[in-house]
Each structure stands twice: as C-alpha cells, then as structure tokens.
Amino acid sequence: MTGTTRSESLQFNVSAFWAIAFTALLFVHNEVHEISHTGVGRLICGAWGPRNFNSWQLACRETPEIVLAPIAGLVFSYGLMWIGYYVIKALDSPSKKSVGLCLIFAAMPFGRIYTVAQSGGDEMVILRGVFPEMNSLLRLAIGLSIVLVFIIPPLHQAFVTLPHQRQLMAFVGFLLVPYVLFEIIVLRVANPLLEQGVLASTGVLGSPVFVNVWTGFWVLMLILSWQHLPTILISHDGA
Template sequence: METPRLSEDRRFPWRWLVALVPLVMLVHEAHEFAHTLTGRLACGRWAERDFNRWSIGACDSWLPIAGGPLFSYLLMAAGALLAMRAGRTGRWLAVGLIFAANPLARAVTAASGHGDEMLVARNWAGAGVDPALLHAATAGLVLVLCAGALAVAWRALGGLARRPAVFAAGLVAGIAITGPVLPMLNRLLEAGNLAMSMAGAPLLVHLFTLASAVGVLASLPWLAHPLPDGKGPEPLRAGGRTTVR
C-alpha cells in the first residue's frame, strides 16, 4: 500500500478565503431571512429584523425560531454531501458551504446556553424539564451535528500541505467576518440610513443581501478554483486514505 503524503504545493488558497467573505455574508442573510419568512408563513406576518436580531411578537408557533438554524444545518448537510461526491474543484465549494454556515458559532452559542437551538428546545420541552438537562442535551446535539460537518470538511481537504491552516481559517471565518461587520451596519440603521421596512427588513438589509449575492457570483471562480493551476484536495477514495501523486 502506498504511503499517503501531502502535496508539495504549499501555497495558501488566499483567493478561496477572499471568496468566503461574500459567501459568509449571504448565508448569514439567508439564515435571518429564514426566520422572517417562516414568521410570515406560520404567524401571518413578517418578523421584524435588523442585521443580527429579529422579533415577531405574539405568535404561538416555534417555526420562526427554528427556520434559521434549520437552514444552516441543511446547508452544512448539503456541503458535506457535496464534499463526499465532488471532484477536486468541487471540494473547495463544498467546504466553503460548510464553513459559511458558521458551525463554530452555532456550537459555541449552544454550549453557552443561548441561541436559536436553545429557544426551540425550551418551546418543545415546556416548563417541566430540568433546565440543566435540556441545556446539556441541546448543546450535545448541536455539537454532534457541527462536529460531523467539520469532520467531513477536514477530510475533504486531505492532500493539502496547508490543510490545518486552511481549516482553521475557514472555521473562524464566519465569526471573524460577521463580528465586526454586523454592528457597523446596525449603527447605520440606527442613524436612519435606508431604514424604511420592506417584508420585515430595512431597505439597507435588502441592498446588502443583493450586494452579497453579486459578490458571491463574482467570486465563484475563486471559490471553486482558488489556486491558479486548479490544484486542490484529492477526491476521497472509498476504503482508503487520500494519496497525492
């Protein structure tokens, strides 16, 4: 059996990391839109939102709370499935989808006892369940789901000499990008910039979502082909480890 070895190409895929920026922002906006859309469908009205908060007032349904995380986990699952089926260049896009769903933030938030998942769990469980047990069960489920997607992402990057650095950069990309950007955008809203509401969201939110979508389309070649010569992770092989020739 041939011993697996890392690629001799030690370039870091900077173009892929740059392309993650609009993808992360678009996925974040899609996550928030999932909240407001399910509010419209389940409660008969749009949830009101800014760039990182939403509310819908009195509504008996838990679906608006679940809509956002459900979208994020479906995106992680889609990225994981693509990573297991795609060729070299498709794996860059697949791993990008997993990281853009921000699994690190989902896991950390759930572990701290906050976030959409905890709200959904409390709605399902009611008042008779031990809060500590509910927290442990919910955080454990979130950690399993996120860890599973991240394990696929790690394996999909097999054969890259810079795999640890690429994985670490992708892992923190969601928090590093949205962390400084969203408060800045909310300050613009608080100052009254393009704050008129449409379908539950200020006009500035819709314009930013459109700009993010344009950015994803423009950077898609970098997301799929980050290295100029098209090199990337080797396809995964059933029953064996990746070998780079």
C-alpha cells in the same frame, strides 16, 4: 487521477478573488438564514416581525410559531453544511471538494456552537419553547449535544480533506474567521448603524432597507465571483 482525491494530493490556492467569493457566500447565507425565520413567521402570523441583521421577532407569540420559525433557519444552515459534506465525500475533483469546504464553513459551524454555549441561538429558542420548565443546565447540555451531532460529521470530513501542509492551522482559520468577520462587520458595525436609524425603514420582505441594500450587494458579489469558489484546492500538478 482515479479513486478518491486524497488530502496528500491537494494544495491550497488562496487568492483575493476566492476570498471575495467566500465572504459573499458567508453573508448571503446569513441573510437566507434570517429570512427563513421571518418568512415562516410571515406565513403563520400574517405579518412581518421586527428584525435586524441577525435577530428577529415574530408578529405573534404562540408556541408553534416560536418553534417553527427557528427550525426554518436551522434547516437551511445545517442543510448547507451537510450538502458540503456529501459533495466532499462523493465527488473526487479538487474543484468540487473546494465547493464542499466553502458550503460547510460559510454556514458558520463555530457560530452555531458558540451561540448555544452562551445559552442563545435558534436551538435554545426551540428548547425553551418546547420545554419551558426544563432545568437550564440540562437544556444547555441538550442544546450543545444537538449542535455537535449536526456539525461534527461535516467538520471531520472537511478536516481530513484539507491538505496536510498546515492542516490544523487552515482548519482553525476556516472555523473561526467567518465568525470573526460576522462579529466585527455585522454585530459591531452594521447592527449599531441600523440602531442609529441608518436606512432603518421597512423595505422588501419586511426587512430594513439597510438589510436589503447589504444583501443586494453581497448577492451581486457572489454572482460576479462564484466561479472562484471551486479554486481554494488544487492538485499538486495544478489541475
């Protein structure tokens, strides 16, 4: 097939192996996002700040540190979405487009917009650090606008790439399921266990041992299953 692979010529090929690979990518992304924050904080402050699975503090409290640390995580997450965007747009094969989709949605674009809508998230930390006196509603509007500027092009590219059969349902699923998994497994299970003292001592890279074990498990799962990430989309002839 020549030219750009159109969504009309693609179909879904969902499998348990792909689901494992995508889930592993999702949780590995989350940890790299968090360690980007704390790693920058360590470089600037000279010490690791406390953290759990999805929130962190710095060992110093001056404005440059408050701004630079959240920027590091955002560069990684938005960068992953835009890499996915360019992979989908520039490469014709279903396998490459499958990888692009996985990169976009594993970076949890819905999570970015949802947390900012709740006046949370790294974007709002930056705005509060740079503009502490700004009106809260104006800050929220700016935060939401920033997120939309970064996520709409990758999400649009992902949507038009999805097979037309159940296109909207698949898009909503890709958008929401990663955040639901994160909400249930990380926020409602892993973090409460950590708060209760489960493997809470400091381990590698200033992270709790529980985070180290969790991350190691998902890195291993990703290594073992990564070859299934390119399989979510196939052409009608199975190529």
